[in-house]
Amino acid sequence: MNRAAIVEFFARLAEANPAPETELEYVNAYTLLVAVALSAQATDVGVNKATRALFAEVDTPAKMVALGEEGLKAHIKTIGLFNTKAKNVIALSQTLIERHGGEVPEDRAALEALPGVGRKTANVVLNCAFGHETFAVDTHIFRVGNRTGLAPGKTVLAVEQKLEKRVPQPFRLHAHHWLILHGRYICKARTPECWRCPVADLCRYRPKTPPPAERARKPG
Known part of the structure; x- marks a missing residue:
C-alpha cells in the first residue's frame, strides 16, 4: 500500500469513527x-x-x-x-x-x-x-496489517515497526484503535466482511468476501 492509499485508508476510518477509544473500561x-x-x-x-x-x-x-x-x-x-x-x-x-x-x-x-x-x-x-503515539499490535492489528498490505510483517514487532514508519499524521494517535476495531468488527479472522468494508478498494486481500445473500446462492 503506497502513501496516498495509506492516507486515504485512515481518512476513511477516521470519518466513520472520529474519536475511537479502547473498549476496555477503566477509571484511571x-x-x-x-x-x-x-x-x-x-x-x-x-x-x-x-x-x-x-x-x-x-x-x-x-x-x-x-x-x-x-x-x-x-x-x-x-x-x-x-x-x-x-x-x-x-x-x-x-x-x-x-x-x-x-x-x-x-x-x-x-x-x-x-x-x-x-x-x-x-x-x-x-x-x-x-497520549503517546504508540501502536499496540494485537492479533487483530497483526491480521489487518498483513491482510490489507498496510503493514506486512512476520512478527508482531515487525508489524509495529512498519506501522511506526508508515502511519502519517494526523492519524498516528488513534491508528491502533481504528485498526483493532476494524479487525474486530469488519476484517474478521475467518470471514472478513469485505462487502461492507470502507477501505475494500485499497486492500490487497483477494478474493473479496461477497455479501451473505450472494454466498448463500452459490452451490456447495
Whole structure:
C-alpha cells in the first residue's frame, strides 16, 4: 500500500469513527494497566464484566494489595489464566508502590519491567493514559496489517515497526484503535466482511468476501 492509499485508508476510518477509544473500561491509568494485563487471551467484553465491580472498590495499587491475591481471584475467576494474572496484578501493584510511589510510570521501560506487562500492554497504557503515539499490535492489528498490505510483517514487532514508519499524521494517535476495531468488527479472522468494508478498494486481500445473500446462492 503506497502513501496516498495509506492516507486515504485512515481518512476513511477516521470519518466513520472520529474519536475511537479502547473498549476496555477503566477509571484511571492504574485500572487501565490492570485491565490490559487481564485482557491477554481474553475478550474485552469478558474483562469488563469481571472488572466493573472490582474497579468500583479497587482503583489504586494500595487497595489492590490490600485486597490480596485470593480476593482478586474471586473477582476475575471468569477470565482465562486468572490464577497467573492475579499473581501478576498483585506483584505489579507492589512494584508500583515500591518503585513509583503508587503511580503508573509514563515510561516504556518502567512499564515493561512490571510483572506481567509486555510491550503491547505498555503501548496501550502509553497511548490511552498518556497520549503517546504508540501502536499496540494485537492479533487483530497483526491480521489487518498483513491482510490489507498496510503493514506486512512476520512478527508482531515487525508489524509495529512498519506501522511506526508508515502511519502519517494526523492519524498516528488513534491508528491502533481504528485498526483493532476494524479487525474486530469488519476484517474478521475467518470471514472478513469485505462487502461492507470502507477501505475494500485499497486492500490487497483477494478474493473479496461477497455479501451473505450472494454466498448463500452459490452451490456447495
